[in-house]
Amino acid sequence: MATRTIIPFGPQHPVLPEPIHLDLVLEDERVVEAIPSIGFIHRGLEKLVEKKDFLEMTYVAERICGICSFIHGQAYSQAIEGMMKIDVPERALYLRTIWGEMSRIHSHLLWLGLFADGFGFESLFMHSWRVREKLLDIIEETTGGRVIFGTAKIGGVRRDMDTFALNRIQGELKTIEKQCREITDVFKKDGSVQRRTKGVGNLSNKDAIALGAVGPTVRGSGVAIDMRKLGYAAYAKINWEPVVETGCDCYARCMVRCRELYQSFDMIYQAIAKIPEGPVDVKVTGNPSSEYFARVEQPRGEVIYYVKGNGSKNLERFRVRTPTFANIPPLVKMLGGCELADVPVIVLTIDPCISCTER
Amino acid sequence: MAQMKIAKVITRSVLSRPATRLYPFEKRPFFRNTRGSVSIEIDKCIFCGICQKKCPTAAITVVKASKDWQINRLRCIACNACVEACPKKCLAMENAYSPAVVKKGADDAFHQGDKSKAEATQA
Amino acid sequence: MMVHVEEQSLVTVDKSQLVEKATQMSKEGWRLVQISCTAKETYELTYTFDNNYKCSHIRVVLPKGDLSLPSITGAYFAAFTYENELQDLFGITVQGLALDFKGKFYKLSVKTPFAPKP
Numbered sequence: 001m002a003t004r005t006i007i008p009f010g011p012q013h014p015v016l017p018e019p020i021h022l023d024l025v026l027e028d029e030r031v032v033e034a035i036p037s038i039g040f041i042h043r044g045l046e047k048l049v050e051k052k053d054f055l056e057m058t059y060v061a062e063r064i065c066g067i068c069s070f071i072h073g074q075a076y077s078q079a080i081e082g083m084m085k086i087d088v089p090e091r092a093l094y095l096r097t098i099w100g101e102m103s104r105i106h107s108h109l110l111w112l113g114l115f116a117d118g119f120g121f122e123s124l125f126m127h128s129w130r131v132r133e134k135l136l137d138i139i140e141e142t143t144g145g146r147v148i149f150g151t152a153k154i155g156g157v158r159r160d161m162d163t164f165a166l167n168r169i170q171g172e173l174k175t176i177e178k179q180c181r182e183i184t185d186v187f188k189k190d191g192s193v194q195r196r197t198k199g200v201g202n203l204s205n206k207d208a209i210a211l212g213a214v215g216p217t218v219r220g221s222g223v224a225i226d227m228r229k230l231g232y233a234a235y236a237k238i239n240w241e242p243v244v245e246t247g248c249d250c251y252a253r254c255m256v257r258c259r260e261l262y263q264s265f266d267m268i269y270q271a272i273a274k275i276p277e278g279p280v281d282v283k284v285t286g287n288p289s290s291e292y293f294a295r296v297e298q299p300r301g302e303v304i305y306y307v308k309g310n311g312s313k314n315l316e317r318f319r320v321r322t323p324t325f326a327n328i329p330p331l332v333k334m335l336g337g338c339e340l341a342d343v344p345v346i347v348l349t350i351d352p353c354i355s356c357t358e359r
Numbered sequence: 360m361a362q363m364k365i366a367k368v369i370t371r372s373v374l375s376r377p378a379t380r381l382y383p384f385e386k387r388p389f390f391r392n393t394r395g396s397v398s399i400e401i402d403k404c405i406f407c408g409i410c411q412k413k414c415p416t417a418a419i420t421v422v423k424a425s426k427d428w429q430i431n432r433l434r435c436i437a438c439n440a441c442v443e444a445c446p447k448k449c450l451a452m453e454n455a456y457s458p459a460v461v462k463k464g465a466d467d468a469f470h471q472g473d474k475s476k477a478e479a480t481q482a
Numbered sequence: 483m484m485v486h487v488e489e490q491s492l493v494t495v496d497k498s499q500l501v502e503k504a505t506q507m508s509k510e511g512w513r514l515v516q517i518s519c520t521a522k523e524t525y526e527l528t529y530t531f532d533n534n535y536k537c538s539h540i541r542v543v544l545p546k547g548d549l550s551l552p553s554i555t556g557a558y559f560a561a562f563t564y565e566n567e568l569q570d571l572f573g574i575t576v577q578g579l580a581l582d583f584k585g586k587f588y589k590l591s592v593k594t595p596f597a598p599k600p
């Protein structure tokens with residue numbers, strides 16, 4: 001009878017970008033089960049609605065997470081606009097799409113670096129982040145901040161990008177795309193990457209649906225669910241299909257994110273070609289007074305925002321359910337039966353953004 | 360060979376100059392649009408207090424009676440809300456970050472000098 | 483100029499019919515999206531489900547005196563994270579949880595911070 005030991009993984013661990021605690025129950029070197037617990041970075045942001053009015057909550061919503069910051073701001077604006085039935089001008093919708101896809105490229109490049117670091121391939125980590133630096137320069141030039149964009153606003157966007165700026169960033173993005181090809185080729189074909197990721201962290205098609213997985217975690221198991229198909233912002237006018245792989249293991253999820261990188265570049269070029277002229281925001285009058293659910297696709301999956309107003313300037317309830325929260329049950333299932341050395345790779349493959357999870 | 364796919368990228372980075380910058384000898388140039396720190400042309404200010412109301416972190420203090428305008432640099436998140444809201448357009452967003460401080464609590468204070476006294480000394 | 487508003491349906495049920503409705507939705511292929519709670523005079527719980535991009539909600543209202551709820555982990559095992567969060571943040575007791583952390587899921591220094599002060 002093998003002896004069981006319990007090893008605590010996290011909250012401080014060199015491979016984790018953010019603190020999560022997992023109690024791993026081990027038999028020799030095999031993990032039998034994993035017990036998660038969260039709460040190390042709970043800031044109580046949902047309670048701030050009692051103090052800040054609904055226009056100031058945009059600043060709070062943007063700062064829930066550093067990596068997916070613009071899309072949080074966009075989802076909050078969409079939730080309030082849906083509740084108060086505000087018409088957003090078309091140019092603002094296209095600009096939101098362009099910044100949203102740049103945010104997605106930045107997030108996937110960051111994840112590729114962290115994933116390579118997770119199994120010890122440090123030079124690939126450094127090169128992925130070197131490519132990401134050029135993208136952050138473009139973001140700083142157009143929005144003013146490298147990480148927190150500060151451009152999401154209820155009723156539109158706060159800044160404009162004129163045609164000259166759009167054509168220039170299109171040229172720079174083509175250079176970045178060429179550099180990305182060299183990096184993703186390594187992930188696709190290198191023997192050491194494949195040996196560490198193929199066959200690790202299996203999540204079958206039926207389990208992925210039953211456990212409520214979202215984002216690349218579920219698209220790597222053959223299920224095509226992508227919230228951008230709902231048609232918000234300018235996604236209904238651009239040609240694209242969700243990226244699906246059928247491998248069901250860590251390698252398949254890595255390939256989903258690599259292919260989504262190139263899909264995002266293509267979406268930005270299409271949006272720049274089709275963007276119309278016009279104003280970029282509308283004035284917002286009145287107070288929110290009903291409730292609405294808004295669903296948006298973040299780089300990590302589907303995020304759902306619930307806002308409820310009661311006629312005063314402060315919202316009554318503001319609730320965010322982020323994709324990493326929905327991916328915790330699949331993570332617990334994937335960790336059953338794996339080796340101890342595979343635990344960092346599996347935890348990183350769901351792209352954990354714990355500061356989003358705990359708000 | 361499937362083992363050394365990254366050889367091309369690594370050889371190129373070994374043979375060319377490093378991707379990092381030797382700060383503080385070589386400083387990074389900021390972009391025109393970078394949100395660094397807020398600056399004020401104090402002579403144009405009418406002390407209406409709109410910037411204080413719009414600030415999401417309560418970093419700005421406006422005292423109309425003594426014509427003082429103060430900003431707490433550590434609380435300011437450079438969100439641009441005050442710059443957009445100012446009716447006299449006397450606030451601007453500089454693209455350089457405010458310098459690091461060693462003590463918390465000291466505000467940056469600006470005071471609008473007495474115009475009538477200046478005219479009397481000139482006349 | 484367009485307004486993007488999603489078509490969503492909302493149904494209010496009683497606490498006793500909750501498990502039966504959840505089991506029926508699971509058989510029809512609906513995916514659980516989230517469970518959320520608004521705590522003011524009464525506790526309003528909203529269960530959100532999705533099927534092929536269509537969204538539908540079930541609402542359960544709990545009076546302040548009786549804060550207990552049957553668990554839907556029989557139909558949807560993934561609900562254990564949301565129901566543990568309800569226990570830790572709002573003080574609602576969920577009966578029949580498949581994986582019950584008994585208050586230790588969320589490490590907090592203040593117990594039930596989101597429950598309204600009595």
